[in-house]
Amino acid sequence: MEHEDQQVRVHLVHGTWATGLLKPRNAWFEQGSETYERLRRQLPQSAQIESFLWSGRNTVASRAEAGQAFSRHLQQSVARHPDSTHVVVAHSHGGTVAVEALSNLDDQQWPRTNVKALVCLATPFVYLTRPSLTQHQTAFLAMTSLLYAVYWSALLAAFPFIPAALSPAGFAAVLAIKGLIAYMAVVVLALAVSMRSASQVMQMPPTSVPIYLLRATRDEASLSLGLMQAFGWLSAAFARYNDVSQGTVRRPLTWVAYALVYSACLAVGLWFSQLVGVRMHANWPGDVLAVLGLFIYAPAAAGLVYFAGYGLLALAVGHTRIHTWLTTAMEVDAAPPNVFCQMKIYAAFNVSPKGGLRHGLYEREDVVEDIGKIVLSVAGSHGTSPEPLTATSHPAPRV
Numbered sequence: 001m002e003h004e005d006q007q008v009r010v011h012l013v014h015g016t017w018a019t020g021l022l023k024p025r026n027a028w029f030e031q032g033s034e035t036y037e038r039l040r041r042q043l044p045q046s047a048q049i050e051s052f053l054w055s056g057r058n059t060v061a062s063r064a065e066a067g068q069a070f071s072r073h074l075q076q077s078v079a080r081h082p083d084s085t086h087v088v089v090a091h092s093h094g095g096t097v098a099v100e101a102l103s104n105l106d107d108q109q110w111p112r113t114n115v116k117a118l119v120c121l122a123t124p125f126v127y128l129t130r131p132s133l134t135q136h137q138t139a140f141l142a143m144t145s146l147l148y149a150v151y152w153s154a155l156l157a158a159f160p161f162i163p164a165a166l167s168p169a170g171f172a173a174v175l176a177i178k179g180l181i182a183y184m185a186v187v188v189l190a191l192a193v194s195m196r197s198a199s200q201v202m203q204m205p206p207t208s209v210p211i212y213l214l215r216a217t218r219d220e221a222s223l224s225l226g227l228m229q230a231f232g233w234l235s236a237a238f239a240r241y242n243d244v245s246q247g248t249v250r251r252p253l254t255w256v257a258y259a260l261v262y263s264a265c266l267a268v269g270l271w272f273s274q275l276v277g278v279r280m281h282a283n284w285p286g287d288v289l290a291v292l293g294l295f296i297y298a299p300a301a302a303g304l305v306y307f308a309g310y311g312l313l314a315l316a317v318g319h320t321r322i323h324t325w326l327t328t329a330m331e332v333d334a335a336p337p338n339v340f341c342q343m344k345i346y347a348a349f350n351v352s353p354k355g356g357l358r359h360g361l362y363e364r365e366d367v368v369e370d371i372g373k374i375v376l377s378v379a380g381s382h383g384t385s386p387e388p389l390t391a392t393s394h395p396a397p398r399v
Helices: 034-042 060-080 093-107 133-158 162-196 220-242 252-280 286-316 365-379
Strands: 008-013 048-052 085-091 115-121 125-129 211-216 329-333 341-346
Touching (some): 008 060, 008 365, 034 365, 048 060, 060 085, 060 093, 085 093, 085 365, 093 125, 115 365, 133 162, 133 220, 133 252, 133 286, 162 286, 211 365, 220 286, 252 286, 286 329, 341 365
Parallel strands (some): 008 048, 085 115, 115 211
16 A cells, blocks of 8 residues: 655544534635644644544434544544544543544454544533443432322322222322332342443443643533533432432431422422322322322432433433333433543633634634644644643733
8 A cells, every 4th residue: 555654644534513503614624724723833744634433413322423423534544644643632521432432443453553632622621431330220210100100190180080999098008109110120120230331431431542632711511511411410419319228328417408309399299199089180189189299200200300411411412212211320420431541621711713612622822833733732742651741821801
């Protein structure tokens, strides 16, 4: 094979919806764009820039598919230019694509020394893990509580005389016994599933390529994902109120939290039981409605909150395979797992000169300068560790 070697080759990987609904003349990673030409001026004349294109869809499956394609792209480029220094520059979810690609190549024992660095701009690293026992149990209990409420609602809609036939005390006993059986079945199922697969990363294993992370303070994408992740965590904690086996009381405030959560779910459960009673015209007494609210609709409220929190974050990052939500835990982090990274945060960072978002780091001249410094540093390292990324000399703007 004829080799056309260059000293440096930079591979640009765009993020989600990089070209928008209506494709602009030049996206940031395309030749002729301001970012592209600015980066070219930072590099030696012999350097070459390659742009990797993928669908840009905001789904876990699309990013995994793009990771496989980018692996092949890098293999072909390294094979054609084996003596060149290869550096990957990725923006947003393109960083997730790049990490998956490099991890795939590490598994194949490829000549990894050719790729000297991965530079990620404002990347929220999304990956899936196998849930722990606690996470399995919470998810299964949430689903069981919802199905239990649907089951009893349908049953009482068909046979509204059941509470009167059993008496309120008998009806409560039946609900409590059935609920306990369902709870024990869920615990056993969660334990069996958890023992079969230990908690570990399912996607995005670590890579040996040095990673540089460039981020801006108050990045819009990071803030929104962080907010949704916090809501997801609170939703999971909220759903555990009816699982006494997971209760860990370390501080007095924990008791207050449990009491508040339980009261909120109970209030929702009682309200919904009243609504159901009115719709069915069953003329149930207040004690029957209280039993329904306590044993059926209060746990269902906690389960609904759990799936609302998990679903909001899952759909936001493209985890659309709903049938896997019970068996996967989703993480969104500022860095890939189990990897040492260098990170620079642009604290004195105004919006882009064009009035864009902080997420669009590539529009900033100082950011592109830092990318050029990284490329030149790793290109001249000759197999040694590159120098740390230091602060730029740009003064902070006056406030």
